[in-house]
Amino acid sequence: MSRFFGFVKKEFQHIFRDVRTLVILFGLPIVMIILFGYVVTTEIRDVEVGIWDRSMDQASIQATQKIFSSGYFVPAGYLDREEQIGELFRSGRAKVVVVFETDFEKNLKRENRASIRLITDASDANSAQLAQNYLQGVLMNYFQSLNPDINAPWSVQVKSRMFYNEELKGVYMFVPGLMALILMLISALMTSVTITREKEFGTMELLLASPLKPREIILGKVTPYVFLSFVNALTIILLGFLVFKVPVVGSLWLLMLECMLYITLALSLGVLISTSAKTQQVAMFMSMLGLMLPTILLSGFIFPIDNMPLILQWFSSIMPARWFIVIVKNIMLKGTGFVYIWKETLILLGMTLFFILAAVKRFNVRLK
Amino acid sequence: MSLILDHIDKSFESVQALKQVNFEVKEGELFGLIGPDGAGKSTLFRIMASLLIPDSGRCSMLGYDVDKEYRQVRQIIGYMPGRFSLYMDLSVEENLAFYARVFGTTIQENYDLIKDIYEQIAPFKKRLAGRLSGGMKQKLALSCALIHRPRILILDEPTTGVDAVSRREFWDMLKKIQREGITTVVSTPYMDEAELCDRVALIQKGSLLAVADPSALAEGGEKLLYSLRSGKGVYAYLDQIRQLEGCRYAWLFGDELHVTLRSAADDAGVKKVLDSWQDDSLKWESIVPSIEDRFMGLLQEESDADSEMEEGE
Incomplete structure (x- = not known):
């Protein structure tokens, strides 16, 4: 046992003496969560809107006021010619232009219908779509309140509510996804790099020629990262809570246990990578390309799985992160218990066992 | 016999690294393996250290087969690879303590064995191994290979890239280790070091040319x-x-x-x-x-x- 602790101690010494390792280990999670939380967001705020009001009557002016008092839009200027729309978009001063037809109010009163044109700069398709939806919502609300009695004799009013994330906050999406990404990245990348480093520097030759057993070497390498990754998981949850007000509705203990399982999985993946990579560079490349990209793209973190082509959906189901994200969302946002996530947990457990077995089997007790 | 190499063949892809290498080393002997770079010395040492398996032939250390009984072999040997293989980001003392623990012992337990060597680098024991000079690195590596009191010490080109004074000191240490009853196999590209061994084997392009004591060979x-x-x-x-x-x-x-x-x-x-x-x-x-x-x-x-x-x- 002393042998093993000696190894773990040495491993901690490596970690705390290497500034680069420390930066990746503790800086990366914080930077990423702040970046994703603030910068990459699906909410809209302060979208510049240009107005071309061709009637300038009471209804159109009020509608315009409604738009700018909604909190999502800011005025980018008032136009009076068609050509100005293009100019506005090209100069980047506006993302959307709202055009009221001539005789707007007159048409509204006389025929009960009037038209508004919404023109969006769709060079950024996602935000264009979002801005358009928000604008439509604002305008619909206004006109309904304006004239409740002009509705059709029978009318269906759809009232929608967003459960678990009433305000459709982007961070609610990102915290579970980021947890999956960061834990995978740190655990797998760090272990694969630290093991291949021993190969590259020739120290593995001495370790192999010693009485250390393969499992002692692997466990000794991995143990410090179990602790550090766990600290990372806690940091992410804490940052999510303190900075972005993302709550943990369900059991924190269950969440921690699931994190441990996922960390173990990622670590065994890292060991597996190290058995086939000869240099740190190769290990880093394999971890980045083989793990990080698929985790970002295929786990449902950013792009919905249901919208993927069938073949990519199959691919996504072998992504550990996909199942972990489901688990984390269930516990954090919905507050469900283990009963609702046992299937996902079982999948992760199976994957973990598979990777551990494969890694131990592939770990060579000799040089090649 | 401490060490028996019985008609060893070893190839890497198309290159035959060792051809029918056959010799024995006696208990307590200081045995030298002399040959130019690329002669197959390192491959032979890795076979002795149970890190490579010969394609054919047998190698045994104190009767333990390096293939089937590698666990026992790894308990009784002290191995110093040709390339400096200690942790550059650990201090002198930490490296030594680590290897002591790996072999289930402590620095104190076998300190008398490494005392003469270690005392020369002890003033720098807080220094990181990566910042030592070539000669000091070799002394540290030798200390680490000896800390568990191995029965057989195998040193792959320990004096390559070391200045002349340090080389002489190093060989003095090997003589002392020999007096402790530890069988030592050491390789070197330097001919003048051959004469310091009890017996030497000359190796070239993977084949043994001769095995004899240095004076008889001359x-x-x-x-x-x-x-x-x-x-x-x-x-x-x-x-x-x-x-x-x-x-x-x-x-x-x-x-x-x-x-x-x-x-x-x-x-x-x-x-x-x-x-x-x-x-x-x-x-x-x-x-x-x-x-x-x-x-x-x-x-x-x-x-x-x-x-x-x-x-x-």
Whole structure:
């Protein structure tokens, strides 16, 4: 046992003496969560809107006021010619232009219908779509309140509510996804790099020629990262809570246990990578390309799985992160218990066992 | 026997690294493996350290087979790889403590064994291993290989890239270790170190050329060995000497030429030619061959045999 602790101690010494390792280990999670939380967001705020009001009557002016008092839009200027729309978009001063037809109010009163044109700069398709939806919502609300009695004799009013994330906050999406990404990245990348480093520097030759057993070497390498990754998981949850007000509705203990399982999985993946990579560079490349990209793209973190082509959906189901994200969302946002996530947990457990077995089997007790 | 290598063959893809290597090392012996770079020395050491398995043949350390009983082998050997393989980001003391723990022992337990060596680097024990000089690195590596009191010590080119003073000190240490009853196998590309061993094996291109004690090896060598020196430098004469009728082999040896003749009678003929070169500083004399001369002679014979075979094909 002393042998093993000696190894773990040495491993901690490596970690705390290497500034680069420390930066990746503790800086990366914080930077990423702040970046994703603030910068990459699906909410809209302060979208510049240009107005071309061709009637300038009471209804159109009020509608315009409604738009700018909604909190999502800011005025980018008032136009009076068609050509100005293009100019506005090209100069980047506006993302959307709202055009009221001539005789707007007159048409509204006389025929009960009037038209508004919404023109969006769709060079950024996602935000264009979002801005358009928000604008439509604002305008619909206004006109309904304006004239409740002009509705059709029978009318269906759809009232929608967003459960678990009433305000459709982007961070609610990102915290579970980021947890999956960061834990995978740190655990797998760090272990694969630290093991291949021993190969590259020739120290593995001495370790192999010693009485250390393969499992002692692997466990000794991995143990410090179990602790550090766990600290990372806690940091992410804490940052999510303190900075972005993302709550943990369900059991924190269950969440921690699931994190441990996922960390173990990622670590065994890292060991597996190290058995086939000869240099740190190769290990880093394999971890980045083989793990990080698929985790970002295929786990449902950013792009919905249901919208993927069938073949990519199959691919996504072998992504550990996909199942972990489901688990984390269930516990954090919905507050469900283990009963609702046992299937996902079982999948992760199976994957973990598979990777551990494969890694131990592939770990060579000799040089090649 | 401490160590038995029984007709070992080892190939890497198309390259045959070792061919029928066959020798034994006695208990408590200081055994040297001499050969140029790429002769297969490191491969042989890795086989002894149970890190590689021979394609055919057997290798056993104190009776333990390096293939099947590698666990036992790894308990009793101390291995120092050819490349410095300690942790550069750990201090001298931390490296030593780590290897002690890996072998289930402590620095204190076997301190008497490494005392002489370790005391020389002890003033720098808080220094990171990566910042040590070449000689100090080797001393640390040797301390780490010895800390668990191995029965067999295998050192792969421990003095390569180390200054002359440190080399001499290092060999003094090996002698002391030998007195502790530890069998030591050491490889080196330096001929002068061969004479410090009890017995040496000469290896070239994966084949053993000879195994003998250094003095016998030298004596068994060329009787008709001459040295040629010149105040103007001898390099320019090498080709001309090789052209001579009576010359068997000639090679550069430091700042002189060493020449073996086909027969004692050729001596007079060579002298006559040398006189005709009209270089007063030329000095031609019969010498006692050293182990290096023996090795060069063996190498020449070997390459002659090779070329004859090629011609025969």
